[in-house]
Amino acid sequence: MKGIIIYGSRYGSTEKYASELSSRTDIPAVNYKSSPRLTGFDTIVYMGALYAGGIMGLRKTLGALTPDSGRRLIIVTVGLADPQIPENRESILSSLRSQLPPELFQTAQIFHLRGGIDYGRLSLGHRTAMALLNKSINLRPRKSWSAEDQAIQDTYGKKVDFVDFNTLIPIIDVLGSR
Numbered sequence: 262m263k264g265i266i267i268y269g270s271r272y273g274s275t276e277k278y279a280s281e282l283s284s285r286t287d288i289p290a291v292n293y294k295s296s297p298r299l300t301g302f303d304t305i306v307y308m309g310a311l312y313a314g315g316i317m318g319l320r321k322t323l324g325a326l327t328p329d330s331g332r333r334l335i336i337v338t339v340g341l342a343d344p345q346i347p348e349n350r351e352s353i354l355s356s357l358r359s360q361l362p363p364e365l366f367q368t369a370q371i372f373h374l375r376g377g378i379d380y381g382r383l384s385l386g387h388r389t390a391m392a393l394l395n396k397s398i399n400l401r402p403r404k405s406w407s408a409e410d411q412a413i414q415d416t417y418g419k420k421v422d423f424v425d426f427n428t429l430i431p432i433i434d435v436l437g438s439r
């Protein structure tokens with residue numbers, strides 16, 4: 262198997278998952294900014310942090326990939342919202358669908374992991390974006406909040422880390438299954 266793990270990470274939680282997956286599977290991991298040409302790989306794992314629904318680096322890395330039935334494509338998202346909640350998974354999937362050519366979306370195996378956030382380390386732009394988002398959520402009645410809104414409220418201004426390497430096990434199982 263010629264495989265590669267590519268990751269897009271701003272503050273490190275996705276990178277931590279990618280490094281751990283790499284050491285448990287012996288598949289090399291690279292930042293999407295230095296991703297090689299992807300022709301010739303039969304297994305591609307893309308792991309990207311969620312920023313306002315977008316998956317960091319995904320479009321740039323996979324947008325031009327042509328479908329290939331002999332190749333396995335695994336996409337892993339890393340976000341703050343709890344992926345155990347179906348509403349959160351649906352929301353991530355619907356934005357993922359808009360970021361990938363349909364034929365890639367249909368054939369990809371998709372997983373969702375939970376990252377974290379440390380407001381003390383956010384860039385000014387990200388801190389401002391979160392402050393605006395927090396304000397707009399607070400202006401709405403609590404009963405209209407989505408699970409994602411609630412997660413933002415619960416963690417606003419804090420440092421939280423939900424990285425859990427055990428959640429990599431289903432991905433490792435899939436990678437070992439061929």
Ligand SMILES: Cc1cc2nc3c(=O)[nH]c(=O)nc-3n(C[C@H](O)[C@H](O)[C@H](O)COP(=O)(O)O)c2cc1C
Binds near residue numbers: 270271275378
């Ligand atoms: C500006 C901003 C937007 C974010 N948008 C989302 C989002 O849409 N969905 C989500 O689940 N998490 C969102 N997050 C949380 C990040 O996905 C989370 O912090 C993740 O662990 C970051 O990964 P990284 O450390 O690899 O960069 C956002 C965080 C920031 C700062």
